[in-house]
Amino acid sequence: MPHDHHDHDHSHDHSHDALSPSGHPYRQDNDAPLTYWQRMEIAVRELLIEKGVTTAAEVAAQIDLMDSRSPANGAAVIARAWTDPAFKSRLLDDAAEASREMGFDIGPLHLIAVENTADTHNLIVCTLCSCYPRNLLGLPPDWYKTRAYRSRAVREPRAVLSEFGVALPDHVSVRVHDSTADMRYIVLPARPAGTDDLSETELAAWITRDSMIGTGLPRAPDGLSATKA
Amino acid sequence: MVERVRIRNLMPPGHVRAPAYLRGKTGVVERRLGAFSNPEQLAYALPAAPKQLYRVRFTMAELWGDAAERPEDTVDAEVYAHWLEELPDHAT
Amino acid sequence: MGGDQAGPVPMEGHDFALWEKRVDALMVLCSSKGHFTVDGLRRALEDMGEAAFEQHSYYERWIAAINQNLVEDGVYTLEELATRMEEVAQRGTTYAEAAHG
Structure with a gap:
């Protein structure tokens, strides 16, 4: 996708970078x-x-x-669930407590993990504002906060998913989760076939931010052979 | 036992935590989440009594009728007890 | 908003600017210190109406909503806010100059 050179928010040009007195880079x-x-x-x-x-x-x-806080935190939690059945069970029972167990400081967040299976796909949205498991995944992407996503995810999730390049088999049901109150949600994606030999660390690289919101699926990392621990 | 509930079909002004698209719609309780301070009071910095919170599951057919993309797909949402009307179970 | 008709989901994103991160931090800090809750933030955002959603960016609406709640909580007055915003404008023409970093 071409970059919009008029977009003042775009930050690929680091030539003006310098540190502010608080230690943060100027943009x-x-x-x-x-x-x-x-x-x-x-x-x-x-x-x-x-x-x-x-x-x-x-x-x-x-x-x-x-x-x-970044999606890498969530990916570590999911990879653990893929490789440790007892942990997965605890994650589905109380995702906040399971995340804390791995050392992630997620504050008083109430977190529910919803599991994708062979016949169920889960999708997370907040139609009232922009509630997101930010204490685990970091700040939400811009599209998550748009009127279009918030309006359509509860009405035509399959059409939304197709815009994200996710095509579900016909027999798969969609479950949308609207974060209307005090719970936050994370999707536990299904472990891809053919990954049996991978370590927990290698698996984490397959778990994208969008796969934990439900607008994506796990996928092989770019340059698969050069796995970075 | 399946607990069937309907979201009260009221449209007051101000901060209401039951999404408008669910009001008047019938679903089933997916799980009970416990009590949380009433956000509709907290929103105005008022003392807020604890209210029971439920996750309610709705079918797309119930929400959107013939316009549903796939009738059996579902939406789960958290709704406070004071927005719920309990409906009698009926045999299916 | 849920269930409304809308066009394709815009996929463009942006890295957060320092001022946006500061708005986010102020929200977390003010709520953790009990000055208002995320529910108060939501209420103020909703009270801005549909037009604000189209005209202003996410963190523009957030700082407006944070300010609304802080004034209601009595943390400072509107007169103090206006005076300070005027002073800030005199410091320079860019965020870096006006914020002193």
Whole structure:
């Protein structure tokens, strides 16, 4: 897919990179004209610090914590479930507790794992806003927050899945999960055929972010032979 | 025993946690999740009593009728007890 | 929104800008300190109406909703916010200049 060169958010050009006083890289956005909403963010943050609600260090630490969360965390959990039946059983019983058991700090999150099988495919959405298992997978992708995904996932999930390149066999039922309240969901994808010889670490590379939301399936990593531990 | 419920078909203004597309629709309780502070009070920074939360499963046929992509596919959603009406089980 | 008619799902993504990450961090910190809940955030977002969803980006709506809840909680006044936003505008024409990093 060609990149849109007018997209000011696109960050492939690192020539302007430098570290801010808080240790975070400046991005091109930071050189673009200041917007009304950016002014509001600065003002709100400074007022919160002056009023003693928070500190600059706390804000930076919270950003570091969120940056440290990525789909790799979820992939490690899924790979463990694929290789350890007892762990899988605990994951399906209480996915939050099972994730904590692996050392992931996911806070007070209530997490439910839903299992893809030979005849069931699960898909996660939040029609009310953008609830997502962010404490395990990091921040949601932009498409997850769009009106189109949130509107259509509960009405025509198969059409949505086909846009993501997922074609399900006819006999497979779709179960959509709308995160309307206090639960968050993660899909436990089915382990692909022909992966019996792979280690837990190698398997984790097959588990994409989208396969844990249900808009994708596990797939062989690029450059399969060069498996990186 | 299958617990059949209907989402109350009310449309007040403001922050309501039962999605509009489910109101008036009938489903079955998939599991009970326990009690959580009522988000419809928390949304206005008011004291919030605990409310029982349920996962309710709806068929696409129930939600969308003839327009359903695949009638037997399902949507699960979390709904608070005060938005549920219990329906009598009927033999199938 | 659930069940509404809509077009294809847009697949373009973007890396989060520093100011967006800061908005996200402020939400987490303010809620963990009890100033408001994610339910209050949702309520303020919904009260903005459909137009806001089309006109403003995700974190633009979030900072507006965070501000709404903080004013309601009495953390600061609208006059303090407006004064500070005006000061920020005087610091420079880019985010980096105005935020002092």
